Amino acid sequence: MKKELKIKQKERTNPLAHVFDDFIRFCQSKSLFMLHYCTGCGAIELPPAMTSRFDMERLGIQPMVTPRQADILLITGYVSIKTLKRVILTYEQMQSPKYVIGICSCTVNGGMYWQSYATAKKLNEYMPVDVYIAGCMPRPEAVMAGLQRLKDNIRNDKKEHKGSAWKDYFKRYDYYLGNQQALFGEDWQTPTDIIAEAKLYGLETEETYGKHTKLLEKHQTPLLPQEMRIK
Amino acid sequence: MTLLDHLFIVVFSCLIAISVVRNLPIVDKLAPVLYGLILIMLVRMASVAYGGDAYLSSFSLDLLGFKMHWQFTALSWYFAIITLVAALASAVFMSGDWGRQYREGGGNYGMLQLALIVNVFSMILLLGSGDLLSLFIGWEFVSWASFLMMVLSPSKLAKKSAVKYIVYAMTGAMALMVAIVMIYAVNDSLEFEQISIVFAQMSGSSQVALVLLLFVAFAIKMGLLPFHLWQAVAYAETPGPGAAFLGAISSRMGMFTIVLVIVQFIGLGGLKSVGTSFANMQTLLAWVAALTTIIPTYIALQQHDAKRLLAWHGVGQGGYMLLGIIMFDSIGSAGGLMHVLNHASYQAALFMTVVAVMYRTGTSDLNKLGGLVTQMPLTFLVMLIGIIGLAGLPPMNGFVSKWLVYRSLLVNGQPLLFVAAVLGTLGTILSVYKLIHNTFLGQLRLEHQNVREVPWSMLVPMLGLSVIVFITGFMPGLILPWIASVQESVGLPVIAHHLGGIEYAKGGLDMIWVSGILFYGFGVGALIFYFLGGKSKRVHQYDNYAGGHFLTSDVRYHYSNNFYPGLMHLIGTWYRGSFQWLENSIVSVMSFFSVFFENIYRAKQPVMLLLIGVVLALLALYRNLGVGA
Numbered sequence: 001m002k003k004e005l006k007i008k009q010k011e012r013t014n015p016l017a018h019v020f021d022d023f024i025r026f027c028q029s030k031s032l033f034m035l036h037y038c039t040g041c042g043a044i045e046l047p048p049a050m051t052s053r054f055d056m057e058r059l060g061i062q063p064m065v066t067p068r069q070a071d072i073l074l075i076t077g078y079v080s081i082k083t084l085k086r087v088i089l090t091y092e093q094m095q096s097p098k099y100v101i102g103i104c105s106c107t108v109n110g111g112m113y114w115q116s117y118a119t120a121k122k123l124n125e126y127m128p129v130d131v132y133i134a135g136c137m138p139r140p141e142a143v144m145a146g147l148q149r150l151k152d153n154i155r156n157d158k159k160e161h162k163g164s165a166w167k168d169y170f171k172r173y174d175y176y177l178g179n180q181q182a183l184f185g186e187d188w189q190t191p192t193d194i195i196a197e198a199k200l201y202g203l204e205t206e207e208t209y210g211k212h213t214k215l216l217e218k219h220q221t222p223l224l225p226q227e228m229r230i231k
Numbered sequence: 232m233t234l235l236d237h238l239f240i241v242v243f244s245c246l247i248a249i250s251v252v253r254n255l256p257i258v259d260k261l262a263p264v265l266y267g268l269i270l271i272m273l274v275r276m277a278s279v280a281y282g283g284d285a286y287l288s289s290f291s292l293d294l295l296g297f298k299m300h301w302q303f304t305a306l307s308w309y310f311a312i313i314t315l316v317a318a319l320a321s322a323v324f325m326s327g328d329w330g331r332q333y334r335e336g337g338g339n340y341g342m343l344q345l346a347l348i349v350n351v352f353s354m355i356l357l358l359g360s361g362d363l364l365s366l367f368i369g370w371e372f373v374s375w376a377s378f379l380m381m382v383l384s385p386s387k388l389a390k391k392s393a394v395k396y397i398v399y400a401m402t403g404a405m406a407l408m409v410a411i412v413m414i415y416a417v418n419d420s421l422e423f424e425q426i427s428i429v430f431a432q433m434s435g436s437s438q439v440a441l442v443l444l445l446f447v448a449f450a451i452k453m454g455l456l457p458f459h460l461w462q463a464v465a466y467a468e469t470p471g472p473g474a475a476f477l478g479a480i481s482s483r484m485g486m487f488t489i490v491l492v493i494v495q496f497i498g499l500g501g502l503k504s505v506g507t508s509f510a511n512m513q514t515l516l517a518w519v520a521a522l523t524t525i526i527p528t529y530i531a532l533q534q535h536d537a538k539r540l541l542a543w544h545g546v547g548q549g550g551y552m553l554l555g556i557i558m559f560d561s562i563g564s565a566g567g568l569m570h571v572l573n574h575a576s577y578q579a580a581l582f583m584t585v586v587a588v589m590y591r592t593g594t595s596d597l598n599k600l601g602g603l604v605t606q607m608p609l610t611f612l613v614m615l616i617g618i619i620g621l622a623g624l625p626p627m628n629g630f631v632s633k634w635l636v637y638r639s640l641l642v643n644g645q646p647l648l649f650v651a652a653v654l655g656t657l658g659t660i661l662s663v664y665k666l667i668h669n670t671f672l673g674q675l676r677l678e679h680q681n682v683r684e685v686p687w688s689m690l691v692p693m694l695g696l697s698v699i700v701f702i703t704g705f706m707p708g709l710i711l712p713w714i715a716s717v718q719e720s721v722g723l724p725v726i727a728h729h730l731g732g733i734e735y736a737k738g739g740l741d742m743i744w745v746s747g748i749l750f751y752g753f754g755v756g757a758l759i760f761y762f763l764g765g766k767s768k769r770v771h772q773y774d775n776y777a778g779g780h781f782l783t784s785d786v787r788y789h790y791s792n793n794f795y796p797g798l799m800h801l802i803g804t805w806y807r808g809s810f811q812w813l814e815n816s817i818v819s820v821m822s823f824f825s826v827f828f829e830n831i832y833r834a835k836q837p838v839m840l841l842l843i844g845v846v847l848a849l850l851a852l853y854r855n856l857g858v859g860a
Contacts, residue, residue: 037779066776086779093776191774191781200768225769226605226675230684 022158028097029154032071033064035094037087040077042104042137049140059147067093072150077137078106078113079120081183088180091127092192096201098166099130099150103143108132125179128165170198174210181212189216191223235286235303235359238272242355245269249348253341259326262344266319269351273315279308280713285720288359297421299368300361305716307358309568310480310487312713313575314358316699317479318351320692321472324583327688329471329590339383343473346380350481357484363411363421366488370407373484374400374452380473381465389468395818396465399458403451410444413437426496438505442512445492453485454546455553456523460814463527463542471589474538475582478545479575486552486571495721499559516557521648523550524655532662532795533806537585537595540666541578544621547655548574554652555636558643561724562735565714566635572710573628573703577620580696581666584614587685587693588670597665601789602675602772606682609690611671616697618663620704623656626746628704631732634740642737665794674772674789705746706730 014020036046049056050063064070067090079087091100102123105111110121123129130153133146150163157163169176173194181188195213198204245265252258276286288301303311325333325343334340353376357369378400381393415421417429430438447458454462466478493502502512524547531543548570555567587610588603589595604611620627623634633656640649684690703710708730718725726733732740760767773782782788793799830836831843 068776083779085781089781090776090779093774191771223771223774225771228605228608230609 018158025155025157025163028071029151030060032059032061032099032151033069034061034072034074035064035067035070035090036074036076037090038074038076039079039083039087040104040106042076042106045103045137045140045143046074046076049143054140054144056144056147059144059151061147067091068095070094071097071099073098073100074103075100075107075123076103078104078111079123080118081120082118084120084126085184085188088126089190089192092190092194096166096197097154097164099154099163100127100165101131101133101146101150102129103133103138103146105134105136108134111136120183126176126183128168128176130163130165167201167203170194170201170203170208171205172207173198174207174212177216178210178212181215186215187219189220193220193222233286233289234272234276235288235301236290238269238276238303238355239288239290239301239359241272242269242352246348246352250345253345258341258344259330262322262348263319263326265348266315266322266351269355270312270315270319273308273312276303276308279303279305280312280716282712282716282719288361294364297362297364299365301356301359301365302361303359305713305720306487306490309713309717310483310571311355311358313483313572314351314354314480317476317575317579318347320579320583320696321347321476323692324475324586324689325472328686329586329689332590333470337385338470343380343383343470346376346383346473347476349379350376350476352376354480354484358487362423363414363425366491367404367407367411370448370452370484370488371404373481374404377477377481380477381469383473384468384470386468388464391818392461392465392468394822395814396461398818398821399451399461403448403458406444406451407448410441410448413441413444423492423496426492427498427501430497430501435505438501439512442493442497442502442505445497446489446516449485449488449493450519451485453482453489453549453553454523454527455485455549456519456526457810459523459527459546460810462546463530463539466542466545467536467538471586472583474542475579475586478542478582479579482545482549483552483571483575486549486556486567489553490556490568490717490721494556494559494564494723498722513557513559517554517645517648520550520553520557521651521655523547524554524652525550525658528655528658528662529802530806532658532665533799534662535597535792535794537588537597537600537666537670538582540597540662541581541585544659544662545574545578547659548578548621550655551633551636551652554648555632555639558636558639558645559723560639560643561718561726562635562733563639563643564718564723565711565726565733566632566639568714568717569635569707569710570629570632573620573632573700576696576699576703577617577627577629580613580693580700581617581621583689583693583696584610584617585670587689590685590689591682592679597669597794598792600670600676600679601673601791602671603679603682604671605675606679607671607684609684609694611667613693613697614667614671616700618667620700622660622663624660626704626742626749627700628707629700630745631704631707631740631742635733638735638738638740661795661798669789669791669794673791674787676789677784705742707732707742 036043038046048054061072067073073091073094075087091098100123102108106113106119107123110116110119113119114121120126131146131150133142135142138146153160153163155163195204195208198208245268248265249258249262252261279285285305286303290301292299330340333343350373353369353372357366357373360366360369374397378393378397381396382390411421414425414429417432418425430441433441451458462482466474469477499513502516505512506515527543528547531540531547534540534543552567552570552574555563555565555570558564585595588600588607591607592600594600616627620629623629637649637652640652708728711726711728711733715725715728728734731743773784775782777788780786831840
């Protein structure tokens with residue numbers, strides 16, 4: 001068991017807290033907005049999955065145009081190193097709780113691009129992935145089944161702990177950042193300050209920090225919001 | 232000496248005072264005080280706006296056997312108070328740092344102050360007119376006063392558009408003159424009451440001619456279709472607060488005369504008696520108004536200069552005023568009259584925000600701005616309030632007057648006019664969104680990183696006007712008694728009103744309720760956002776989603792150029808400008824003749840002059856010789 005840092009968390013005194021949590025999980029699983037980052041050929045399976053034949057909206061899943069309002073990040077196909085930077089930027093801009101689905105074999109292990117120098121092989125080395133839907137390409141039925149799996153994971157998170165992979169990004173940020181730095185070089189930086197967000201969510205652990213975050217701190221230039229000023 | 236005499240004396244003394252001190256630094260402090268003084272004089276006459284008797288002036292002028300006299304009715308007072316508040320706000324706006332910058336930029340600041348007071352003086356003179364001759368004199372004064380303000384800008388375009396304006400204005404004045412002569416020819420009298428008497432005696436074709444002549448004269452001033460081309464460019468090119476003043480009230484003098492002459496003395500019966508029952512004069516004027524709401528508004532949508540956009544809206548909103556008043560019922564005419572005040576308040580505020588942005592950034596080009604909300608939050612707030620008013624949405628005052636106009640069109644069985652009015656509003660909403668988005672929202676440009684909020688001398692009038700926009704929208708009952716008195720004085724049915732709005736058998740309006748429910752909705756939203764969620768985080772503008780792109784200062788993602796491409800694809804081909812070439816050719820002919828005459832009287836062509844002199848002398852000699860022989 002990893003030793004957690006001392007974090008001030010509110011003690012939950014409300015006797016109905018668990019009921020509320022359960023209700024919130026129920027609601028979350030029924031209303032998911034999806035940002036599909038169509039990186040490869042798997043994207044072609046999405047139109048039938050979204051439209052009248054398979055109709056993912058009956059599962060409560062709808063496309064969304066920006067990461068800020070999205071719950072699911074859908075990566076559909078091989079991720080080249082250049083694209084991966086954008087995917088990570090987009091992922092970090094999403095608000096928690098957020099879920100990642102990797103569609104196609106390419107996201108699992110590089111697929112037919114396994115030998116390419118320019119693709120990232122395993123997506124879950126760079127960000128926590130909730131569900132993989134393997135296949136080249138998976139049929140819409142498989143996509144729907146994967147989405148249903150994600151919903152079940154969210155719904156049953158209390159027992160099975162499969163629906164909160166997003167917390168891992170904050171808890172083990174050093175690991176993910178290390179993999180990212182190995183690919184993109186030591187001066188890699190995104191606009192989002194993950195460590196500050198980990199503190200905000202109360203999710204920082206010992207593994208949040210490490211030599212990679214130290215490296216990041218050296219060159220990180222914070223992107224502070226602009227002040228409203230009258231004079 | 233009546234109160235009206237005092238008013239005239241005070242306004243005239245102010246004119247003299249400002250023209251004397253206009254180049255001294257004290258004019259900055261003096262001018263707002265003087266406008267405040269005139270405003271106090273008007274407030275002393277306020278009883279006329281609450282059902283009191285009209286004020287008559289004890290001055291009169293005998294001219295060629297006519298006795299010219301002046302009077303102040305509720306109608307005059309209503310327009311005068313709008314004029315003075317707009318002038319006061321403009322004077323305060325230009326008195327501080329704006330004026331300094333204008334002077335340093337080579338502008339003739341003293342002349343601008345003088346132009347403003349000359350405008351106020353001439354408008355008061357026009358509003359106080361008591362017969363057709365004094366009306367005509369006031370009319371000419373107002374035309375030339377506007378011209379004085381327009382030519383102040385050093386740009387060539389401003390001069391050209393001012394010349395264009397004066398050609399239009401003189402055409403209108405000639406039309407008015409001919410109409411006055413037509414009236415005079417019948418009974419040898421120039422009293423206002425003669426209009427209705429003469430109109431009843433006239434034959435059908437003379438009636439058409441009289442109404443058209445009067446309407447052309449007033450429509451040119453108001454920029455109604457098809458005389459809409461001069462106004463927007465001329466106003467937009469006027470320097471800063473001058474544009475705010477002209478845009479707010481100057482062209483509404485046309486509305487004043489329409490109410491004074493056409494509505495009051497020709498009336499619904501008169502208009503309906505001209506033409507057939509299917510298409511009479513009322514129908515014609517209503518459709519002119521409806522097209523004026525649509526066409527200039529969609530021209531505004533196409534503009535990419537903020538001042539031009541607003542100025543075109545000024546033309547378009549005139550259509551609502553006429554559309555309301557031409558319905559001749561209590562709510563429609565109240566809406567049309569009220570829109571004059573409402574439009575003046577938000578239009579002046581909006582012009583001032585644009586001038587404030589120009590003051591800080593040096594441009595009003597909507598393609599070169601963006602993201603200024605963090606730098607100029609109060610100016611943003613004023614523009615937000617202003618565009619809500621202009622778009623006619625609650626709780627601002629534009630909603631009340633537009634609601635009254637819509638309601639009147641529906642009640643009077645005019646669904647097509649109603650659709651036209653709604654189309655105009657649609658264009659307004661689209662273009663005001665473009666205005667605020669391209670100026671204040673989106674990405675801040677690098678060169679504007681150090682832009683600051685404008686100084687208080689400019690903020691105070693802007694904020695004051697936006698308070699008026701909100702208060703008169705929240706409690707229209709503050710204005711409605713004035714409207715009711717105006718309706719009473721010009722013989723229209725009087726609107727039943729209370730503090731929150733109107734009482735009307737077919738569905739009234741209570742803005743206190745409407746605004747209350749609106750704020751209740753906002754309150755619920757704020758409660759959820761701030762107390763139940765509470766984990767919001769402000770981010771930098773480069774921490775934004777652009778398809779996963781890493782945003783940097785060298786990549787512009789503020790979408791401003793070619794706004795509404797889909798809509799423009801649909802309606803873009805309609806912007807042909809077929810009026811424009813006709814108008815350009817008229818302007819060319821006029822400037823040709825003016826150059827010709829200028830050359831003669833400035834003796835730039837001595838040989839020419841000599842030649843003309845010799846020819847005339849020879850002619851005279853020949854004639855004399857001929858007669859002698």
